[in-house]
Amino acid sequence: xxxxxxxxxxxxxxxxxxxxxxxxxxxxxxxxxxxxxxxxxxxxxxxxxxxxxxxxxxxxxxxxxxxxxxxxxxxxxxxxxxxxxxxxxxxxxxxxxxxxxxxxxxxxxxxxxxxxxxxxxxxxxxxxxxxxxxxxxxxxxxxxxxxxxxxxxxxxxxxxxxxxxxxxxxxxxxxxxxxxxxxxxxxxxxxxxxxxxxxxxxxxxxxxxxxxxxxxxxxxxxxxxxxxxxxxxxxxxxxxxxxxxxxxxxxxxxxxxxxxx
Ligand code: DGL
Numbered sequence: 001x002x003x004x005x006x007x008x009x010x011x012x013x014x015x016x017x018x019x020x021x022x023x024x025x026x027x028x029x030x031x032x033x034x035x036x037x038x039x040x041x042x043x044x045x046x047x048x049x050x051x052x053x054x055x056x057x058x059x060x061x062x063x064x065x066x067x068x069x070x071x072x073x074x075x076x077x078x079x080x081x082x083x084x085x086x087x088x089x090x091x092x093x094x095x096x097x098x099x100x101x102x103x104x105x106x107x108x109x110x111x112x113x114x115x116x117x118x119x120x121x122x123x124x125x126x127x128x129x130x131x132x133x134x135x136x137x138x139x140x141x142x143x144x145x146x147x148x149x150x151x152x153x154x155x156x157x158x159x160x161x162x163x164x165x166x167x168x169x170x171x172x173x174x175x176x177x178x179x180x181x182x183x184x185x186x187x188x189x190x191x192x193x194x195x196x197x198x199x200x201x202x203x204x205x206x207x208x209x210x211x212x213x214x215x216x217x218x219x220x221x222x223x224x225x226x227x228x229x230x231x232x233x234x235x236x237x238x239x240x241x242x243x244x245x246x247x248x249x250x251x252x253x254x255x256x257x258x259x260x261x
Contacts, residue, residue: 004228007032007237008217009068011059014042014154015240015247016188017074018254020098023214024072025236025255028227032234034066037251040241042154044077045119045186046147052121056082060090066239069226070094072217076118076185076209080125094220099131100185101209106135108205113140113178115171117196118185120145128185142174150188156250158191158257167192167199176200184208191254 008028010021014037021035036059038044044052056078060071071093073079073086079097086095100122105114122128123143132141149170152163171179182204184190190208197206221227228234238251 003069004226005032005230006067006069007034008070008072008221009034009036009060009063009066010072010074011036011038011063011078012075012187013037013044013055013077014039014150014188015251015254016150016153016186016191017072018251019187019190019208020072020074020210020213021236022255023210024217025234027214027218028221028234030228030230030232030234032228033236034063034068035236035238035251036063037238037240037247039154039247043119043147043150044075044081045121045150047121049081049121052078052081053085057086057089060086060095064090064093070217070221070224071096072213073097074187074213076100076122076187080122080127083127094217094224094226096213096217096220098187098209098213100128100183101207101212102131102135102141102183104212105181105183105205105207106139108207109180111139112180113142114181114183115142115144115174115179116183116185117144117146117149117170117189119150120147122185140178144170144174146170146186146189149192150186153188153191156253159195163192163195164199167195171196171199179204181205181207191257
């Protein structure tokens with residue numbers, strides 16, 4: 001099969017990476033995508049590092065076996081745990097990970113207070129510590145571990161009282177009047193952005209890394225001569241380790257939900 005027409009492989013611990021997939025589809029409508037959600041093993045963010053590394057490598061292997069020409073690690077947790085190892089293992093495959101979008105938040109306003117919402121695993125890793133250190137003389141960066149939040153999205157709960165109370169409690173640990181911006185450092189969180197915005201208040205700016213990640217994948221494909229230029233609209237194939245009809249329906253719903261928001 002001609003390499004350009006092969007699909008782009010995208011994966012996450014569950015349905016969260018669909019927030020990145022919707023950006024990929026927007027920027028590269030001619031590509032085919034295979035999206036793998038490992039909902040059986042979700043959440044990754046509270047598991048031991050070795051386990052997340054192994055699951056991440058298994059996901060990449062699976063997508064390459066399915067014929068993927070490139071890989072998007074649409075999961076901050078998997079990226080922080082394993083991207084260096086993946087780059088060594090698959091040096092000939094265009095591979096892009098995602099990290100919390102601290103840079104655009106810092107550049108937006110000098111000396112601002114930036115809350116980074118992410119999984120405990122992402123915030124603990126050296127990769128994040130280094131990223132934070134690069135900017136900590138330009139902003140007040142507050143890491144906020146959010147264990148339990150991705151589970152709402154996995155259950156298809158994107159609004160409502162239970163979720164609002166959960167987020168209110170979470171943000172209650174930071175003095176809300178201080179917050180200038182919030183970085184969504186987990187790909188599940190853009191699906192509950194409206195609730196976060198409501199709780200944080202309208203003057204708080206919210207950043208996520210999906211758009212930048214999609215731009216980087218497009219650049220890498222173009223550089224490798226792998227962009228699909230057939231002129232036909234591409235398609236998206238969902239695979240989920242839960243392998244139920246409801247899960248695939250949730251994936252399709254989230255792809256459309258993303259388009260509307
Ligand atoms: N969506 C994931 C991320 O971007 C991880 C959520 C989890 O599995 O804990 O970090």
